[in-house]
Amino acid sequence: MKKGVTTLKKLSKILNLSVSTVSRALNDHPDISDETKESVKKLAQSMNYVPNIFAKGFRKSKSNILGVLVPSITHYFHSTILKGILEEASMKGYRVIISESNNDVLQQTEMLNTLTQFGVDGILASLTKKTKNVDSILPVFSKLPVILFDKVSNKIPCTRIITNDEEAAYNVVEHLINIGKKRIAIIKEREFSYNSEKRYTGYLKALKDNNLEIDEKIIISVDDISQQQGKRMTNILLSLKQRPDAIFAITDGAAIGVIQTLKKFNIKIPEEIAVVGFSNNINSTIIEPTLTTVDQPGETLGKTAVKYLIEEIESNTDIVMHKTIELKSSLIIRDSTFRAK
Amino acid sequence: MKKGVTTLKKLSKILNLSVSTVSRALNDHPDISDETKESVKKLAQSMNYVPNIFAKGFRKSKSNILGVLVPSITHYFHSTILKGILEEASMKGYRVIISESNNDVLQQTEMLNTLTQFGVDGILASLTKKTKNVDSILPVFSKLPVILFDKVSNKIPCTRIITNDEEAAYNVVEHLINIGKKRIAIIKEREFSYNSEKRYTGYLKALKDNNLEIDEKIIISVDDISQQQGKRMTNILLSLKQRPDAIFAITDGAAIGVIQTLKKFNIKIPEEIAVVGFSNNINSTIIEPTLTTVDQPGETLGKTAVKYLIEEIESNTDIVMHKTIELKSSLIIRDSTFRAK
DNA sequence: CTGAAAGCGCTTACAG
DNA sequence: CTGAAAGCGCTTACAG
Numbered sequence: 001m002k003k004g005v006t007t008l009k010k011l012s013k014i015l016n017l018s019v020s021t022v023s024r025a026l027n028d029h030p031d032i033s034d035e036t037k038e039s040v041k042k043l044a045q046s047m048n049y050v051p052n053i054f055a056k057g058f059r060k061s062k063s064n065i066l067g068v069l070v071p072s073i074t075h076y077f078h079s080t081i082l083k084g085i086l087e088e089a090s091m092k093g094y095r096v097i098i099s100e101s102n103n104d105v106l107q108q109t110e111m112l113n114t115l116t117q118f119g120v121d122g123i124l125a126s127l128t129k130k131t132k133n134v135d136s137i138l139p140v141f142s143k144l145p146v147i148l149f150d151k152v153s154n155k156i157p158c159t160r161i162i163t164n165d166e167e168a169a170y171n172v173v174e175h176l177i178n179i180g181k182k183r184i185a186i187i188k189e190r191e192f193s194y195n196s197e198k199r200y201t202g203y204l205k206a207l208k209d210n211n212l213e214i215d216e217k218i219i220i221s222v223d224d225i226s227q228q229q230g231k232r233m234t235n236i237l238l239s240l241k242q243r244p245d246a247i248f249a250i251t252d253g254a255a256i257g258v259i260q261t262l263k264k265f266n267i268k269i270p271e272e273i274a275v276v277g278f279s280n281n282i283n284s285t286i287i288e289p290t291l292t293t294v295d296q297p298g299e300t301l302g303k304t305a306v307k308y309l310i311e312e313i314e315s316n317t318d319i320v321m322h323k324t325i326e327l328k329s330s331l332i333i334r335d336s337t338f339r340a341k
Numbered sequence: 342m343k344k345g346v347t348t349l350k351k352l353s354k355i356l357n358l359s360v361s362t363v364s365r366a367l368n369d370h371p372d373i374s375d376e377t378k379e380s381v382k383k384l385a386q387s388m389n390y391v392p393n394i395f396a397k398g399f400r401k402s403k404s405n406i407l408g409v410l411v412p413s414i415t416h417y418f419h420s421t422i423l424k425g426i427l428e429e430a431s432m433k434g435y436r437v438i439i440s441e442s443n444n445d446v447l448q449q450t451e452m453l454n455t456l457t458q459f460g461v462d463g464i465l466a467s468l469t470k471k472t473k474n475v476d477s478i479l480p481v482f483s484k485l486p487v488i489l490f491d492k493v494s495n496k497i498p499c500t501r502i503i504t505n506d507e508e509a510a511y512n513v514v515e516h517l518i519n520i521g522k523k524r525i526a527i528i529k530e531r532e533f534s535y536n537s538e539k540r541y542t543g544y545l546k547a548l549k550d551n552n553l554e555i556d557e558k559i560i561i562s563v564d565d566i567s568q569q570q571g572k573r574m575t576n577i578l579l580s581l582k583q584r585p586d587a588i589f590a591i592t593d594g595a596a597i598g599v600i601q602t603l604k605k606f607n608i609k610i611p612e613e614i615a616v617v618g619f620s621n622n623i624n625s626t627i628i629e630p631t632l633t634t635v636d637q638p639g640e641t642l643g644k645t646a647v648k649y650l651i652e653e654i655e656s657n658t659d660i661v662m663h664k665t666i667e668l669k670s671s672l673i674i675r676d677s678t679f680r681a682k
Numbered sequence: 683c684t685g686a687a688a689g690c691g692c693t694t695a696c697a698g
Numbered sequence: 699c700t701g702a703a704a705g706c707g708c709t710t711a712c713a714g
Contacts, residue, residue, distance in 0.1 A: 050458040054399035055707035396691035
């Protein structure tokens with residue numbers, strides 16, 4: 001530690017007050033006279049007094065640091081969530097430690113443990129896709145407040161902040177029906193993906209509500225959804241006797257692969273086959289035709305998650321009601337389903 | 342603090358040893374017998390002992406936390422740098438606090454100060470483009486180790502980690518010359534942007550070395566480089582009597598705007614006008630034609646920055662040699678300059 | 683309205 | 699090889 005650092009002790013000596021009084025004055029304790037407060041604060045200011053965060057944290061066993069765990073920081077949607085988290089946290093006087101699980105279950109467990117032992121006041125986590133077994137991370141949830149966002153699990157008792165994937169997918173399919181499509185394929189993830197399942201449920205529901213046939217042949221599940229897989233699965237769909245007239249890919253990345261393959265075969269988008277993605281990545285306006293997709297409110301999601309987490313941290317009761325907050329996302333219609341003339 | 346937490350005191354009581362011995366055993370102090378060490382470690386393990394990071398940090402006035410400041414976390418290149426930072430830091434036993442300046446000079450100063458007072462051991466920062474006056478952030482650099490990366494300033498005495506922008510730009514221009522281009526335009530930022538200036542210097546040098554005319558009319562400077570500006574500036578370039586036969590945009594975003602505008606006017610890329618960007622964003626493979634660009638080693642840059650920062654933090658001398666580390670980036674040739682048949 | 687004192691959990695110079 | 703004790707900078711119950 002640099003010498004010359006201003007401490008309560010130094011201030012108290014100069015002012016001929018006790019350390020306790022100085023501490024209380026700085027913390028606006030009601031017992032202290034306005035006069036004293038003023039003189040203390042003035043001196044503190046002029047001497048650039050900054051409380052030692054570690055002494056403080058140590059004393060109160062509170063760090064004012066939030067831990068955040070995401071699968072990958074370069075994932076665009078997650079980076080917008082992080083933006084919201086940073087902003088809200090900083091407004092509330094909290095700092096944010098970020099870690100990545102790299103979509104690896106082992107790393108995820110390790111990171112959660114390290115965050116915990118690093119003394120964060122609470123954790124905001126988005127799980128890896130492959131998180132089937134939650135046993136190894138469950139203990140963390142009983143040690144400190146943890147809130148899950150986006151990639152959540154319903155095997156874990158905690159507050160969850162998500163977007164209305166089911167409804168959004170329902171709207172996607174209704175939009176496709178509205179533009180005259182009748183044979184709507186979906187490219188989704190095979191299993192364990194909470195979000196994919198929700199979107200699939202919305203898809204099924206919309207088909208049923210509109211009395212459209214549900215055909216297993218155009219319901220495609222892949223292990224790891226990606227642009228590559230989008231391409232590959234489109235080839236499969238095109239090889240069917242009865243081709244679909246629309247393809248709903250569960251992610252923008254896959255939807256872009258779909259478009260690229262359709263273009264390769266000179267299939268007219270959206271006239272022959274319409275395409276919809278999910279997430280409104282930057283890419284979705286670069287691809288031609290521009291991609292109809294679902295815009296998810298990343299920043300708002302991040303901010304909301306922070307609000308609920310801090311509420312839990314600062315609440316005095318031990319009984320916490322776990323809520324599931326669903327934020328509205330919105331359909332963005334672009335050229336891949338409907339071209340304005 | 343939860344009750345039931347294992348502390349050194351508890352361990353010492355159970356083992357009938359002093360707290361000091363337990364502490365030393367856990368820290369592998371040479372004075373302690375192997376026997377004692379073993380039994381202490383065993384018990385600590387079985388009781389899930391985790392050192393209180395705040396007591397430790399407080400005691401040693403070291404937090405093992407690095408502060409990172411970037412203009413925007415959603416910026417793709419920076420998010421890859423962050424990935425590298427997180428990985429390297431976690432390997433070295435450090436955690437990372439991330440903040441954004443939102444490209445705002447005031448927020449930048451504030452964030453640097455907060456990081457400092459939050460007791461981070463050192464800071465990694467990438468400055469806002471508009472950082473002309475560094476007076477307000479200079480004090481931070483004398484308080485603790487700070488390393489600048491990517492968006493640096495040479496008005497600040499510190500270690501800098503950057504990519505070889507000048508050389509990379511030189512290579513871009515040489516590549517354009519090699520494919521037969523003679524009238525190469527550049528779209529750059531107006532001022533104060535360290536990176537833009539470097540790239541511009543490389544551009545000028547390559548033209549001179551190849552005896553090509555430097556024509557002010559095709560050297561375009563914009564305030565805030567973006568896709569929009571790329572479009573607008575292309576319109577200007579196309580309105581010239583003597584059109585360029587290649588456009589080098591200082592960022593991928595702008596280059597994409599360039600391509601979109603050229604396509605609007607049915608100009609053949611690269612035959613009539615070739616286009617090059619900078620950074621190798623995800624977008625650069627989505628746009629058609631795919632974009633020739635410069636790939637910058639984001640993760641390596643992040644890791645390197647962490648290495649140098651930790652070296653400074655852990656060095657015992659007060660005299661630190663400030664270095665400037667330049668990492669190699671590489672030209673990625675795609676369809677916007679050269680189409681494989 | 684103010685102060686003296688204890689204590690948060692750890693490390694480490696000093697002593698043996 | 700081990701222990702007693704001091705102290706890091708802060709907050710807060712207790713006393714006046």
